[in-house]
Amino acid sequence: MRSLALMGLTALAIVGAAGLYITRPQTVDSATFAALTPDPVHGAQVFTASGCASCHMAEGSKTPLVLSGGQRLASPFGTFVVPNISSDPEEGIGGWTLEQFASAVTKGTSPEGQHYYPAFPYAAYQKMTDQDVADLWAYMQTLPADPTPSQPHEVGFPFNIRAALGGWKMLFTPKDWVMPADTPQLERGRYLVEAQAHCGECHTPRNALGGLQRDAWLSGAPDPSGRGKVPDITPATLGWSMGDIAYYLESGFTPDYDSAGGHMAHVVENMAQLPASDREAIAAYLLALPN
Amino acid sequence: MKQIAATAAAFGLVAALATPVLAQDMSANIKARQGQFRILALNLGVLGGMAKGELTYDAAGAQAAADSIVGVSMVHQPTLFVEGTDDMSVDGTRALPAIWENPDDFAAKWAALGEAAKGMQAAAGTSAEAIGAAMGPLGGACKSCHETYRTP
Numbered sequence: 001m002r003s004l005a006l007m008g009l010t011a012l013a014i015v016g017a018a019g020l021y022i023t024r025p026q027t028v029d030s031a032t033f034a035a036l037t038p039d040p041v042h043g044a045q046v047f048t049a050s051g052c053a054s055c056h057m058a059e060g061s062k063t064p065l066v067l068s069g070g071q072r073l074a075s076p077f078g079t080f081v082v083p084n085i086s087s088d089p090e091e092g093i094g095g096w097t098l099e100q101f102a103s104a105v106t107k108g109t110s111p112e113g114q115h116y117y118p119a120f121p122y123a124a125y126q127k128m129t130d131q132d133v134a135d136l137w138a139y140m141q142t143l144p145a146d147p148t149p150s151q152p153h154e155v156g157f158p159f160n161i162r163a164a165l166g167g168w169k170m171l172f173t174p175k176d177w178v179m180p181a182d183t184p185q186l187e188r189g190r191y192l193v194e195a196q197a198h199c200g201e202c203h204t205p206r207n208a209l210g211g212l213q214r215d216a217w218l219s220g221a222p223d224p225s226g227r228g229k230v231p232d233i234t235p236a237t238l239g240w241s242m243g244d245i246a247y248y249l250e251s252g253f254t255p256d257y258d259s260a261g262g263h264m265a266h267v268v269e270n271m272a273q274l275p276a277s278d279r280e281a282i283a284a285y286l287l288a289l290p291n
Numbered sequence: 292m293k294q295i296a297a298t299a300a301a302f303g304l305v306a307a308l309a310t311p312v313l314a315q316d317m318s319a320n321i322k323a324r325q326g327q328f329r330i331l332a333l334n335l336g337v338l339g340g341m342a343k344g345e346l347t348y349d350a351a352g353a354q355a356a357a358d359s360i361v362g363v364s365m366v367h368q369p370t371l372f373v374e375g376t377d378d379m380s381v382d383g384t385r386a387l388p389a390i391w392e393n394p395d396d397f398a399a400k401w402a403a404l405g406e407a408a409k410g411m412q413a414a415a416g417t418s419a420e421a422i423g424a425a426m427g428p429l430g431g432a433c434k435s436c437h438e439t440y441r442t443p
Contacts (some may be wrong), residue, residue, distance in 0.1 A: 154393075230443060243343070247339075247343065249426070251430040253339060255431075257335040259433035260433075262437070262441070266438065283428055
């Protein structure tokens with residue numbers, strides 16, 4: 001009897017260890033990145049399209065390129081405090097290597113080998129090309145250093161067990177595209193929406209465990225803060241033309257001349273800096289969504 | 292003891308009487324401020340339509356729209372944004388409590404709308420292209436306030 005219990009425990013330990021092994025934090029292939037020539041000028045465009053500053057600048061900051069962190073992102077799982085990702089070697093990420101940066105952005109793995117919480121949208125960023133990630137890193141190293149220490153997240157049990165995030169990642173961060181794209185414009189729109197601008201992170205509803213419901217892609221969701229709603233942007237509900245969407249992303253004005261608010265105001269500031277063809281590509285992608 | 296109870300009852304009565312009156316007053320203020328934003332939106336629609344080429348450019352019409360926006364920007368906002376009319380206190384508004392926590396910044400953002408509106412007023416009568424250029428700062432003024440002071 002006792003040996004049976006012991007066997008059971010051993011089996012459980014093996015399954016647990018295997019589970020932790022399978023779901024362990026992943027890193028990128030160093031040889032792939034070592035072979036790239038980073039372009040910091042193009043990296044600036046990746047940075048803007050990916051909306052890095054919108055979350056990583058201080059709340060209400062007038063200097064969005066100082067990525068000192070500190071914004072508080074409320075969620076049903078706790079409050080995430082955005083970290084310092086300035087070029088400061090101590091408090092920021094100035095001391096990282098390209099490989100560490102790429103593992104963080106595309107695998108959600110810290111240089112210490114821990115899982116990041118998915119408030120950091122690596123579910124989207126993993127779809128970026130290696131070249132774009134390398135360019136982004138080259139650009140971010142040119143941004144100012146800031147000595148503000150990152151603050152701990154305010155996340156309670158059981159969500160504070162980061163090892164469990166490995167399983168979460170396996171379940172909820174498939175790398176394949178959500179939407180088909182059969183023209184260059186749709187492909188570009190898809191890349192911007194799904195890989196860089198991470199629109200789905202707020203506009204797609206989540207299941208009870210916080211995984212994105214890809215079958216309800218961009219169909220709107222409660223605001224994660226618990227107040228208000230993030231709108232459904234599928235074409236039938238939105239009812240906007242291609243020109244309406246592109247103009248909104250440039251000016252912040254809806255067809256009724258209401259204007260973007262909350263976090264979307266930051267998004268519009270970023271989108272306004274992209275070429276007009278990119279805003280049109282996003283519009284084309286949104287108009288091709290199923291209703 | 293009896294006196295305390297009587298006092299409490301009296302207060303309760305006063306509160307009960309006062310509340311509906313106050314709520315009514317506030318709803319007028321909320322309606323007025325929402326109305327002013329509708330006036331802004333309608334006039335921006337005229338200007339935006341001309342800038343995008345969806346409406347035929349007409350200097351007088353554009354000027355009237357720009358003048359209206361300047362007019363709204365001159366409305367004294369504290370009269371409309373009275374205490375207790377944030378989205379946590381009453382229904383039917385998206386005004387965040389932060390407005391009343393940072394009155395100076397809120398006033399500065401409204402003043403920035405006024406500046407952008409004057410830019411549009413100077414541009415509207417000249418050409419559709421000039422309107423397009425002046426829409427940027429106007430949109431920026433809307434966004435910078437909505438970003439902080441209105442629910443999504």
